[in-house]
Amino acid sequence: MRILVIGGTWFLGKSIAEQALARGWDVSTFNRGRSGADVEGVQPIHGDRTVREDLERLAGHGPWDAVVDTSSSDFAPRDVLLSTTALRPAARRWVHISTVSVYEGWPHQPLTDDSALLQCPPDSDESYGYTGEDGSPTTYGFQKAGGERAVTEAFGNAAVFLRPGVILGQGEYVGRLPWWLNRAARGGRIVAPAPAGQRIQPVDVRDVAAFALDQAAASTSGGFNVTHPEGITFGEFLGACLEVADSTGRPVWVAPEVLEEQGVKQWTELPLWRTHAGVWSVDSSRAVAAGLRCRPVLETVRDTWAWLARDGRPVDHPRWAEHGIAEEKEAKVLASL
Numbered sequence: 001m002r003i004l005v006i007g008g009t010w011f012l013g014k015s016i017a018e019q020a021l022a023r024g025w026d027v028s029t030f031n032r033g034r035s036g037a038d039v040e041g042v043q044p045i046h047g048d049r050t051v052r053e054d055l056e057r058l059a060g061h062g063p064w065d066a067v068v069d070t071s072s073s074d075f076a077p078r079d080v081l082l083s084t085t086a087l088r089p090a091a092r093r094w095v096h097i098s099t100v101s102v103y104e105g106w107p108h109q110p111l112t113d114d115s116a117l118l119q120c121p122p123d124s125d126e127s128y129g130y131t132g133e134d135g136s137p138t139t140y141g142f143q144k145a146g147g148e149r150a151v152t153e154a155f156g157n158a159a160v161f162l163r164p165g166v167i168l169g170q171g172e173y174v175g176r177l178p179w180w181l182n183r184a185a186r187g188g189r190i191v192a193p194a195p196a197g198q199r200i201q202p203v204d205v206r207d208v209a210a211f212a213l214d215q216a217a218a219s220t221s222g223g224f225n226v227t228h229p230e231g232i233t234f235g236e237f238l239g240a241c242l243e244v245a246d247s248t249g250r251p252v253w254v255a256p257e258v259l260e261e262q263g264v265k266q267w268t269e270l271p272l273w274r275t276h277a278g279v280w281s282v283d284s285s286r287a288v289a290a291g292l293r294c295r296p297v298l299e300t301v302r303d304t305w306a307w308l309a310r311d312g313r314p315v316d317h318p319r320w321a322e323h324g325i326a327e328e329k330e331a332k333v334l335a336s337l
């Protein structure tokens, strides 16, 4: 197999490049050379996916059996269209990393692979879409839905869309699991979002990467939700963070109404906490039938702690600072109980 990874130096793209090499594949990566280092063993090609001339030069390095696009999170549909149109003659297939945010019903309703998508034209610019008052839908969701359409425009049935919920693991720069691990390590009474039995569905970055490569070599088409089929309860998750960090910290499970009264922000101040009914009800059975294998979340927690202890975080990223509740605010919540 000969593949091109757009991105390829950072979190998911890096894991895809590393695993493709481990499979004995011929791997090219394309990025600007700003985030992270090129993975040893790939053929690195540097350029900007929003610049037509760079894409034409890139196409000259083909042909590839598949392109895996990991880098579309900050790009308008029309930018994705520029890449898919330029690379169509050079690639047999396109594996697009999308998101569950493309669904109209996310995060309010349970979702399947056939749920309705947000509507966004494939040639839209970054202004298309809006974010609702309660955080749904999101401009990001509209833009990613338009990105999917831009891929379909060029690749038709030779395209697949992987729609992960939350990705955790080694190299995570958003700061969700790292925050919980560091908070656990600090010990003391830890504000935790009740109920402890709430099931969450994060997937390990390595499992998303392996599935992306399986799909690069397959002849499937359409969308696949990529969420953990069994998941883990919040209580087990936090218990695992305490255990790997060898902490005597003690979770204090606080009702959502109290957290809201205290102004605790969902998703960021307490990462992975969100009360909308559909957020952790995303069915991934199509992906499981096609070979998605998710390791137990406990393994992700353990390996992320080992990575933090070894390497810290890859580079500074603004999203890291958005995550986690301030010590004083947490103390205020505890005092209010």
Ligand SMILES: NC(=O)c1ccc[n+]([C@@H]2O[C@H](COP(=O)([O-])OP(=O)(O)OC[C@H]3O[C@@H](n4cnc5c(N)ncnc54)[C@H](OP(=O)(O)O)[C@@H]3O)[C@@H](O)[C@H]2O)c1
Residues within 6 Å of the ligand: 006, 007, 008, 009, 010, 011, 012, 013, 030, 031, 032, 033, 034, 035, 036, 047, 048, 049, 050, 069, 070, 071, 072, 073, 074, 097, 098, 099, 100, 163, 164, 165, 166, 167, 168, 174
């Ligand atoms: N994290 C999650 O929980 C989550 C959940 C659902 C879906 N997703 C999706 O997963 C995908 C992967 O996310 P990620 O965080 O690993 O990567 P990312 O931040 O979306 O992409 C970063 C990679 O793209 C390259 N890149 C950025 N701008 C570029 C440009 N103009 N031209 C060429 N390359 C460019 C970067 O290298 P340079 O900066 O050096 O160019 C880097 O290698 C995204 O599509 C995201 O929407 C993530």
